[in-house]
Amino acid sequence: MFNNLTKKVQERFLLPKLPKEPLDASSCESLGYKFEYNNGDVFIVDMSTREHEVIISTLQDFFKAPNGGVLTDPPIEVCGQPFHPSPNANELRIAPDIAVYPNETYVPRPSNSGPNYLGPPPSDTQGNAHARIMCEIAVAQNAHGWKNKCALWMNQEYVRCVLGIKLYNLRTTRTNGYFNRSMKAKLWRQGVATRKWHFGTVQKGNNLSTGCNAPGIPAYQINIPIGDVFYDPPIPAIGYVPLVVRPAIIGGNFTIDLYEVQQRVLKKQPR
Numbered sequence: 001m002f003n004n005l006t007k008k009v010q011e012r013f014l015l016p017k018l019p020k021e022p023l024d025a026s027s028c029e030s031l032g033y034k035f036e037y038n039n040g041d042v043f044i045v046d047m048s049t050r051e052h053e054v055i056i057s058t059l060q061d062f063f064k065a066p067n068g069g070v071l072t073d074p075p076i077e078v079c080g081q082p083f084h085p086s087p088n089a090n091e092l093r094i095a096p097d098i099a100v101y102p103n104e105t106y107v108p109r110p111s112n113s114g115p116n117y118l119g120p121p122p123s124d125t126q127g128n129a130h131a132r133i134m135c136e137i138a139v140a141q142n143a144h145g146w147k148n149k150c151a152l153w154m155n156q157e158y159v160r161c162v163l164g165i166k167l168y169n170l171r172t173t174r175t176n177g178y179f180n181r182s183m184k185a186k187l188w189r190q191g192v193a194t195r196k197w198h199f200g201t202v203q204k205g206n207n208l209s210t211g212c213n214a215p216g217i218p219a220y221q222i223n224i225p226i227g228d229v230f231y232d233p234p235i236p237a238i239g240y241v242p243l244v245v246r247p248a249i250i251g252g253n254f255t256i257d258l259y260e261v262q263q264r265v266l267k268k269q270p271r
């Protein structure tokens with residue numbers, strides 16, 4: 001069913017030529033593609049490069065930190081690329097690079113999701129409670145498509161925030177032996193103005209440094225309330241009453257240090 005890997009998309013992302021016979025999901029994953037599924041068609045949106053994957057791994061560590069090392073039944077569940085229904089199209093299933101969920105102890109699986117996963121309350125395509133925080137990472141994907149994908153998630157009110165990170169092309173100059181690179185982070189939160197950070201070794205559009213040159217600099221740290229993960233409002237129309245139990249960590253923040261992200265990217269990018 002994964003049969004619409006087109007020449008146009010291959011050329012856009014400089015992908016190897018794909019076989020003409022249909023591909024299954026595991027084939028796409030082994031080729032290193034980040035893709036979306038729409039009623040039998042697959043659309044490639046980025047490549048799973050080392051830089052792409054190390055950002056995902058680093059962000060997952062930040063989001064797991066409040067669990068305090070608990071691996072079995074942690075209060076916060078962090079997953080990579082789980083399919084969710086698109087907020088704007090019933091037939092389109094899309095997956096973020098990272099999805100942050102509440103544990104079922106605090107937000108149970110919806111019982112009224114139905115075949116289209118629309119709820120209420122909404123769920124992912126496996127019937128789990130809809131993820132509350134999404135992350136989108138772009139390397140080959142252009143900035144316009146990346147921003148549109150992030151903004152699209154925000155059309156689902158249960159998505160409380162989206163963190164996007166975009167890497168730009170390598171420069172020819174170096175800092176501490178690594179090629180300079182511009183990097184941008186952007187945070188969308190429901191009811192809050194969008195914020196952005198330029199945290200690479202150099203600014204976008206010039207060769208001036210960004211100032212993101214050490215860990216722990218407040219200007220290059222992103223704080224996201226842990227409470228966003230446990231958003232679960234009552235729905236009087238269907239008699240849905242959320243659970244009252246909440247984890248002790250709910251009053252804290254996820255703190256994402258962009259210098260740590262920058263450094264891990266520099267060490268994994270081409271040299």
